[in-house]
Amino acid sequence: MDSLRNIAIRYKQQMLALFILSVITAVTVILQAYFLVTIVDRIFLKQQGFSGIIWMLLGLFIILLLRTAATYANGQIGIRMAANVKRTYRKALLHKFAKAPVKQSLEGQSGGKVSVVLDAVDEMDSYFSDYIPQLIKTSIIPIVILMTVFTQHVNTGLIMIMTAPFIPIFMVIIGMQTKNKSEEQQKKLSAFSGSFLDKLQGLTTLKLFGRAKEQQEDIRKSSLSFRDATMEILKIAFMSSFMLELISMLSIGIVALELAIQLIIYEQISFFTAFFLLVLAPEFYSMLKDLGSAFHSGRGSMGAARKVTEELNRSEQQVQWGSRRLPVEIMPAAIRLDHVSFNYGEGQFSLYDITSDIPRCGQIAIAGRSGSGKTTLLHLIAGLLPPSDGKVIVGEKPLSHYIESDWFDHLSYISQQPYIFSGTIAENIAIGGDANASRFQIAHAAEQAGLSGMIQTLDKGYDTPVGEAGRGLSGGEMQRLALARAFLKQPAVILFDEPTTGLDLETERVLQSSMKQLEQNATVITVAHRLHTIKNADKIFFLENGRLIAEGTHNELIKTTPEYQKMVSVQRGVKTE
């Protein structure tokens, strides 16, 4: 990824405009001083009448107007450029997130990612809106002033040349320190925003354990440490402007003293020259000082840009997709797992070397105790996770050879907690299939999923809004909504995660009958807890600690696998009667 400087260079037109405006500003600075000094000189020393200065006053007025206009235009260009850069980078970040495999979205804290997309990108602003315009101004205006000064009085020019370098030297020294500090602050800000979201979402749990009050203390502490971190940086910034102010003050003092000596003792220069130079001197130093403060915000931007770039450059195992069409006629195709492995990272959970066949329209159950890797296997088959080793083969070819959208067009995933998007019920059902599905088709799908009764009791019916993470819907209703999505889509492959957990019997009945209907033309792979599911399965994958320890039908496994037998015997509910 490019550094901010390289990005700036790409905006050639804007750079040229900034350059021209700076030259105009430089001329107005000189002329403003000239008119001002001439007027005072004529009135004070030459004792001329009003007619002697009237044109001068008019000229000064125009110059003031021109100077303000140039500054305004300068600022506008910076603002435009900054907006452009932010737009580009935020877009790139969003694109990166969109391409990430499923597990990546859980990695790290989502609040932190939100903060990169919002805050870090926003902080890139000042580099372009402040620093760059100021940098160009500073590289032109002081030189023009210096040239003018040399034509008037060489000594003053020499003093300026000798004192001026102190300002950038100090700036560089201080800027170095700020750079590191600002990156530190970015980290703190990011951590702060992540932990805050976590705390808000867990507020109910915190309250139940009587821990909410002390979070307030926690927030205070982290907030104050955030303050102290910020103050550390600011102190350096303030100190640097203090130093810069002293340097320029001292320099202007030397200029003034030299001028006064020349004026009084040697009577070498006129009042006009002395006053003119004395008016120009502060302009010269303040231009350098302004760069100093712009430099600080520019540095802050660089820290933020680093953060953004880091996020953009992070390499991750992406799910590979190809360009081959998935032939519709082979769907539902047979799926073969060829030495498929996956690990979540060093020391984390792994799935080891799974090889098996899933026949066309097969009913497969994945069984095993919780934490044995059932959902991970399902994600691998779904193409939501990239296998670390081995292949998932659909039909003749590995899944990674097909076009992504072709595969997902044939797939439905009914998870334990279907995500309900903010929108209406109808929109949430339609997300499963064709975006142009008619209200009739949606209602039909809802009917099949046993959802229409509930929807009819709602005032707004299908147009009832449902909130983030489906608040306002019960678990059973969310499941049935996920089923309705599948009915609308009519998929060839259905992945079904823990079908009967936490549901009422009515939803369970709906699920059973719905699945029967859906599985007529589809391969169904189910993460199963219920005996009837595994009894009806053509094949059961029995997992333990990430390994496929047995496969076969229910009757086969009962005979061959004692662990399986043990699980099933309790499932039958020994204690219920």
Place this chain on the structure above:
Amino acid sequence: MKDLAEIMKLTMTEKKDILYSIIFGFLAGITAVGLFAASGFLISKSALTPPFYTLIILTSAVKLLGITKAFARYAERYFSHRATFTILSNLREVFFSKLEPLAPGIFQRYRSGDLLSRIVGDIETLQNFFLRVFYPPIVLVLVFISTILFTMFFSIYVALVLVAGLLLTVFIVPAYFALRQLKIDYNVREKRGDLSTEVTEFLYGFRDLKIYQKVYGKEQSLTQSSDAYIKQQEYENSNKLFSQSVNSFVSLIISWLVLCLGAYLVIEGHLEGILLAMLVMISLTVFEDAAPMAAFPIYYQDSKRAANRLFETVEKKNGGDNTDDKQLLNPNQSLMIDIEAVSFSFPNESRQTLRDVGLRLPAGSKSAIVGPSGSGKSTLLNLLLKMNTHDKGDIRMNGQTVRHINQESIWENTNVVLQENHFFYGTIRDNLRLAGDTITDSEMVEALAKVELSDISLDNEVYEKGGNLSGGEKQRLAIARALLKDATLWLLDEPTSSVDALTEEFIYDHLFRQAKNDTLVLVSHRLTNLDMMDQVIVMDHGSIIESGTFEELMAQKGYLYEMKQIEKNLL
């Protein structure tokens, strides 16, 4: 306005820093004016070849003023920023403390992504309240008044021009832009809120988006939100720039007028020529700080809006806060709970969630509440936890009505496992420690063993929202957390719905042993283990339709029997 007053109150707690900011701000402003006045006078004086000592005195004065100015500016910045960040910290705290009592209820109304952006974003905005709205006008007016008084000493007319300039740049021009501001609604914050909510939803709903191939579409809509946000920012910045430019032009024109007037007065002999340069320098300097005032209305509006939004979030009345809830529960005895003719409906919902529910839970009894999803089981549990307050009827715990019992006292005496239990970013140990600070590692390991999670180490990392734990693991961890808490009332809402039957059996064994003398209420969709219960309550559509022991109900061949038959057929 009321909300901004609230912020003002918070601001005033940092009195010392505020006072320092104003004093040093004034000092910096007035020395700057003095500095340029002196140098203008110095140069004019030099032209008249004065005695050398005059020059030395003047030069030293200029130096001294310069150093004082630099120092005062540093101090002003230091104190004003420190005050600002302390105020922000106080604000976060106050906001959290206001949000905290509304906690479970408020999440039904606001999306958490939105909440986050409100708190972080709006509080960030409010940093401008002190820095740019509250104290700079005070400093500015003080400096102006002193300068004008000084100028009056030399020329009343020039002083009048300065007064006019003060009115223009500090009041009239900002007021004009304030009016403009009212017409154009800058919704930068709102756009930011939209974007933040959308990004959060994008990250959490990513798997479903991926499968339904809505990632691309969502990316597009996010890009649009981002562009809309950036456009608003651009608009705001360029408006800020414009008003600043106008104001600085106006102030330059005032100095220009001072020059015209001064020249005229000198020509007419009403003013000494030597003072002309000084007066022009004074005018140029004193207005330098006035230019940023043009942005005042923008910051003022921003602060006002942010304050409104922040307090609007937490100010809505919630059903839960009763004033007379000072009573405490006795922690050492198991509770007897009487529920009498209780009805409840959620705000803004016409349908009653609970209708005329009556029930007794004797001390030390074990009860199961069963029934289909949406039948009101969890709502009843929430009423017992006082997370919501019933509309009609009464709930009594050991004879005390719940309305008068302190919420926290109920929670302190309850072991709760909800359907959704939050796990925080950190380690397993951090998450278990919520149950109590004195719990040792070995106790935690023991609790993990009781829920068959012995293979998990206390040092294992937990992602935000427990994202790296399976549903069953989360439930078992939640039970372990409750086992560690040691209270006498157990309220369990489908605690083992994602746990396989074998593990469930194992866990219940330990759970019932520990809760032997305690009152326990279990909400369950499964009809297993009901014979362990003293009573089974069957609910449907917000009412209790039958209750009794498991054997009685089975013999009665009613609703439970029907449900059981279906479940058996499923097996």
